[in-house]
Amino acid sequence: MSELGQFQDAFATALAQRTSAPITAWLPDGEAEAAGLAVYRNTIAKGCVDALAANFPTVASLVGDDWFRAAAAQFAREHPPTGAALLAYGEAFADWLERFPPAGDLPYLPAMARLDRMWTTALFAPEAEPLRAEAFALAPDVLAAARPRLHPSLAFARFDSGLPGLWLAAREPEPGEIELIDDPQAVLIVRPGDAVHCRLLDPAGFAFLAAARDGASLGEAITAAGEAAPTADLATLFAALIADGVFSGLDLGDPA
Template sequence: MSELTTDDVHYYPAFLQALLEDHSDDATVAALLRQPAFAVYRNTVFKGCVDALAANYPAVQRLVGSDWMHAAALAYARDHLPRQASLIAYGEGFAAFLAALPAADELPYLPGVATLDRCWTEAHLAADQPMVESTALQSALVAGQDVCLVPHAATRWHHDAQHPVTTIWSANRTDPAIDPGDIDWQGEAALFTRPQAEVQWQAISHGACRFLDACREGQPVTQAAALALAQEPDLDVAALLGRLLLAGAFTAFTFN
C-alpha cells in the first residue's frame, strides 16, 4: 500500500468537510463541490447511512415513525460516518446517541429499546461457535469442581433498571401491538442467543444479568451465583443455569 503524500493529508480532510458540511475551504475540493455529481454522491452516502440505521433499529423506527427516525439517523450519520464499506453492522453507538438527544427526552425508554435492537444485530452477526458440552459441564459440577462459564460469541443481554424495555421492544419488533396501559412500568431485561443459526430472545431477570456479567468477567460459577443472589435473593440459580444452557448462552467452560 502506498504512503499518503502531503497532498493526500490535506485533501482528505477537505473532502470530508465538503461531505459533512456541504462546503470546503480547499479550492480544489470547492470546485468539486460545485459539480452536480458531488451532490448526488453526498446524498447517496447519507441516504445509505439513514437506511442502514432504519434497518438495524426497526423497533426504534416503529416507535418514533419514519420522519423522526430519518432526522435522528441523519444527525447521527453526520458525526459517525461508517468505518466499513458494508453497513450491515452500522450504528454501534446509536443507543448512546439517542440517550443524549434532546428530542428523545420524552421517550426515556428509547435508548434501552435501541440497545435491544443492537443486541439482536450483534447476536446475528457474531462468529459461529459450538455450544458448551452440557454433559461434561454437569459432570464437573456434580464432582464439586468450580468452573468458569464462557459466554457464546453471539450471546447478548441488557437490563434497564427503570423501563420495561423488553416488553416495548418485543411489541415493536416481533409481537402484535399492545396497549400501553397493559405494560407493567418497571425495569426489565432480555437475553439474545443464537443456538441454531437463528437469533432467539427471552425475558430474563436482573439477577440473571448479574450472573452473565460475572461469567463474562471470568468469575467462577460459585461467585457468579453469589453475585446473582445478592442482586435477586429469590433467584433459583440451578433453574437459571439450565435455562441458559438450553438457550445456548455458553460456548465452553474452564476449570477455576
Template sequence: MNLSLGQFQDAFVEALYQRPAPALASLTEQAAFAVYRNTVLCGCVEALRANFPSVETLVGTGWMHDATGAYAQQTPPDDARLIRYGAGFPAFMQALQASQDVPYLADVARLDWYWCEVFSAHQEPYLTLSDLAGMTATDLERGHLAPRSCVRWQWFDAHPAYSLWRVSREGLPWSADHPWVAEGALLSGDSDGVSHQPLQIGACAFLDACAAGQSLQVASQIAQQTQPDLDFSDLLGRLLQAKAFLPLTFA
C-alpha cells in the same frame, strides 16, 4: 497538490460529510458530487432504520428519518457491513429522548443494537447439558462459564425495556395493564437466527460474573446474593438451551 491514496480517501470522506476538504475543491464543487453525497447519506439513513426498527415504531418514520440523518452526518460507517453500523446510536438516542418524553428510547435502541451484534457475530462452539454429564460438584465449582460472542444481556432498572422492545419489533399491541417494572433481556444467536427472552436480575448478575472470569461457584453465589429467590437450576437450564456459553474451562 498531489495526494497519496490514503490522503485522497480521507479527504473524500470528509467532503462526503460536508466537512472542509480544500484539496478536493475541484471535485466537490461539481453538481454531480452533491448527488453522490446525498446518495451515500440516504444509504446510511436506510441502514440505520433497518438496524433500529423498534425505535422507528416508537417514534414514527418522520422523527426517525431526521434522527438517523443527524447521526449519519456526525458518524459515518467504519465497516462496509452496514448491519454493524450504529454502535453509537443508542447513546445518540439518550441525548434526544428527553425532548420526546420517551425515557426508555435509548434502552430500546440498545436492544435493537444487541440484535444486530448477535445476528452478525461469529459462530462458536457451545456448552450443552450432555457436556456436564459425569462431572463432580468439585469440577463444576472450579469451572468457568464464558458467554459466547453471540450473546448479549442487560438489566434495565427503570422500565420494562424488553417488553417495549419486543412488542415494537414484532408489531404487537401494548397492553395498558402491562406492569411498569424493571426487566432484563437475553439475546442469543445461532445458525437459525436470533432468539430472545426476559431475564431476571439475578440471571444478569450471574452472566456479568461469568463474563468477568469468575468461577461457576462464585458467579452462582453472586447471583443468589443479588436475587435470593432465584431458581438457579432453572436458570442454568434456560441458559444452556439458549446456547449462551462456550465449552466449560477450568482454573
C-alpha cells in the same frame, strides 16, 4: 501516496464536509463547485438512513417512518460512517438520541436504541459452538470449580424499569397494545446458531451471568444467583441457560 489515492481521500473529505474545497485542485479551471457532488452526498445519506432503519427497527417502529428518517438524516450528517460496510452503523446513535431535543418527550427511546444495538452486535458476533448439557456431566466438585466461557454473541443488561419487556413487545410482528411497567427487568440476547434469541432474564439469571462474566466459577455463579433470588429454582435456571446456548467453553479448575 499516489495522486489517485490523494484524490480519493480528498473526495471522501468533500462528501463528509459537504464542500468542494478539498477537491478544488482536480476541478476544471474556473469551477469552484463540483456539480455532481450532491448526487454522491444524497446516495451516501440515503444509505446511512436505510442502514440505521435496519439496525434500529424498534426505534423506527415506535416513532414512525417520517420521524425516524428525519432524525437518522441529521445523525448521519453529524456522524458519517467511518467505513464502507454499514451492517453495524450507528454505534453512537443511542447516546445521540439522549441529546436530540425532539426525543425529549420519549425518554425510553435511547434504551430502545441500546437494545437494538445489542441485538445487531449479537447478530454479527463471531461464531462459536454452544455447549450441550452433556458437557456439564462432571463430578459435583469438579463442576463447581469449573469456569464457564460465555458465548461471544451473548449480551445481557438490567434496567430500572420494564424497558426490556417494552422492547420485546415492540419487536413482535403485531405488537398490539404496548405498556411500560415500573418494575426492574433484565434481558438476555444471544445467537448460538443462525438466529438471535431474546428473552427476559430473572434476577437470579442476571446475577449468574454477571458473576460468570466477571470470572467466577460455576459454584460461585450459582451462589450469586441464590443470593439474588433465594427462592429461585437454581437447577431449572442452569438448565435454561444451557438451552439458551450461553456457554461456549468450560475451563476445569482445581476442585480443592
